Amino acid sequence: MGTLASALALAQQALMANQTALNITANNVANQNTPGYTREVATWTENDSVTIGNVSVGQGASIGAAASQRDLILEKRVQQQTQVQAQSQSLEDALNQVQSIFGLSSSSTSASSTALGTALNGFYNALSSLTANPSDSATRQKVISAASNLVGAFNSTSNQMAGVASDLDKQVSGYVDNVNGLLSTIATLNQKISNSSPNSDAGVLEDQRQQAIAQLSQYIGLDQITNENNQITLTTTNGAVLVSGAQSYAMSTSQISGQTHIMAGIPPQDVTAGLTGGALGGALEARDQLLPQYQSSLDELAYQIGTQVNQVNAQGLDGNGNPGAAIFQLPGSANGAAVLIGMATTDPQSIAAAAVGEGSTGTSNALLLAGLANGATVSGQTPLDFLTSLMGQIGNAAASASSDNTVQQATLTQLTSQRNSLSSVSLDEEAANLTQYQRAYQAAAKIFSITDELMASAINLGVTTSVS
Template sequence: MGSLTSLLSIARQALANSQTAIDATGTNISNQHTVGYTRKTAVFAESDTVDVGGSLLGSGATVTIVSQRDRILEQRMQQQTQADGQTSARLTALQSVDSIFQTTTSSADASGIGSSLDAFFNSFSALEANPTDGATRQAVLTSAQTFATAIQAASSQLTSQATDLGQQVSGSVAQVNQLTSQIAALNGKISSTSPDADAGDLEDQRQELITQLSGLVGLSQSSTANNGIALTTTNGTPLVGGNISYNLTAQNVGGSVHVFGQQNGVSTDITSALSGGSIAGDIQARDVDIASAQTSLDTLAFDVATAVNTQNSAGKDENGAVGGNIFGVPSSASGAAASLTVSLTDPAGIAAASGTDGAGGSTNATALAALGSGKIVGGETPASFFGSFLTQLGTTISGATTDETVTAAELTQATAQRNALSGVSLDEEASNLTEYQRSYQAAAKVFSIVDEMFASAINLGVESAVS
């Protein structure tokens, strides 16, 4: 009777184990499309044997539900998410910069810098041929104003884009703080409920939050006691430690949004140290790419305006006086594009004649027109300098496009490797479900046989006496 009781216990345990495995399979199937879900598998293990009168008797098996998770694959996917977040954010910003300088039919906006520059120097050539004509003189001032307006517009749009990127950084920092707070809370739950074993859905939730965080900021991750995870930025600024999160802050520094974090208890500017994630991409686009474009525009505006003012001051205007400045420009190149104005309002003030010319001379108009082909902007002609700027911008965008394509492909590959282990395959789950159902039926059959044997024993072999 004792052996039957043991066999009944084993059958009962087998039924429970099979049902647990069936339930895990059903959970997998129902979560096939759940973002961040990790496939669960049933792992069966033989229970300890029992020594009865010198004979070792089995006591059935146990089942453990294990999440199919690989830390190395998870971290690789996070690293690729960080890289793709940065390259994608930078490329988006660069494409917006490129749109500023796209050629249109209008020359009175940012896209018309090149055409307005050509028209401006061509107006001096027209003045050279007809230095006393009022309409021709007015055309010089009009073309000067068109050039100033175009370069101001470009500078203004670059400044606006830089401001927008700063606002995006502020918003992303707020998202980072929200995510790190949730991750720290999950660390606490996992440490209290499953400090030494797989925490199942709680770990899935934590991992998904870390993946989202990786899209915003570059991370370094390490495991801690009680199944916890510690997170820092790539430069070591703490974000999460145990059930405590450390907030980043976005602060205005010199008119630009900077990111600060806690290092050794001190708030430290970590803006230039960040890498990975959309925050780093936005900062790179703002502080490197847009800043470089703004510097080029400032150089163009300052050098052209300075050369024209200097040459105009070398001649005589229509009234025989020494020529003055045509452009209003600051004392240095910094900010020249944004502040460039046409300070000369009277067309008569254009110094077409040289000091030795008589009335109606055009020697200085010839010299002014020659500036268009002179190497007056950074050792290049104005047109060549602006063309080089556009070429460099195109090269930068092309490189950024290639970088984004590479990181996106690497992220896809890393995600596929992770999903091959952790994702749900309906074919595999259908096979497992069939196996576990048959196992359940087999255990039920054993249970039924033992029940019949018990009944036979109770009835002393007379099966009809007691059912």
């Protein structure tokens, strides 16, 4: 009877273990499409055997807590690659906007075909026409009109670039708000994980934390450290603490010289210059490094063109026989010249076509004005060559960002596939497990039934009675 009772206990334990395995499988199937869910598997453990006399009797197997199938190293690689890819995507988006401002595209990179290039060529062509007929009022008016168009092109381009910078600044503030929400979520999950499972896998709670970190990686570059009690510490790439255990340290923003700067860490410090990774890193790179570089070149072009024209015009005599005055209104330096350049005059007679000592039909000074188009007047280059060089920088940067983003996305896809092959739910595999555990459950139930019949027969001493 003792052996039969043991058999019943073994059958009961097998029933319970296989039922647990079936529940784990059912949970996997139910969460196949749950974002961030990690497949769980049953962990079978052989129970300690019992020795009776010289005979060792097995005690069957049991199932412990379900084990999530995650590779922490692979998870970190996916998170890090997410940060790199998000930064490259953000940078590509910003540079595409800059390309659009200048009228560049993958199929059109010629400076002369852009709005600014057309206005620049139109101005110098108008000056060239003036050399053929300096006393013609219509020709003089064309020069003033062309100069006004050039001013408008500079103003418009500069304002649009300022608009892109402003949009990036707003994005930075928005990203900080999103980051802070996720930091609070991760800190809360840290506490729950520490309370419920400090020394082992916490299952769904860890899935939720990993999902939150994955979302956070889309916004900002992170360094992650695993602490005791199954908690984690998160810092920015330049070392500012964001999460430590159950405590989150929210980032804040501050306006410095008209730009949004980011404060983080303990105590809060300005970490803007050192932040990399994620959409935030890409927005900051575009706003603080590339756009100022392009804006500075645009300002230099506007300032040098306006300065050279004003200087040469001042050397000659205008249509009224007076010394030439300024054509363009300019700031005291190149800083902000593209948006501040304006027309100092709208009088067609203000163009000084004649040199001093020539009559009203003189063209010597008009030739000098027209010759500025081919002179090395802007950082050792002609104005159009300088503009072409600037366009090339923008186009190359945009193409490089696009190419880099394609590579980073492919790498992220590959790493994600590797992780999913381990961690995601396969319905085919779960169907096979379901069949296996069902059959095992049925087998245990059969053993239980047979053992029950044997016990009833033993109790009845082989005689058929009402005992069953």
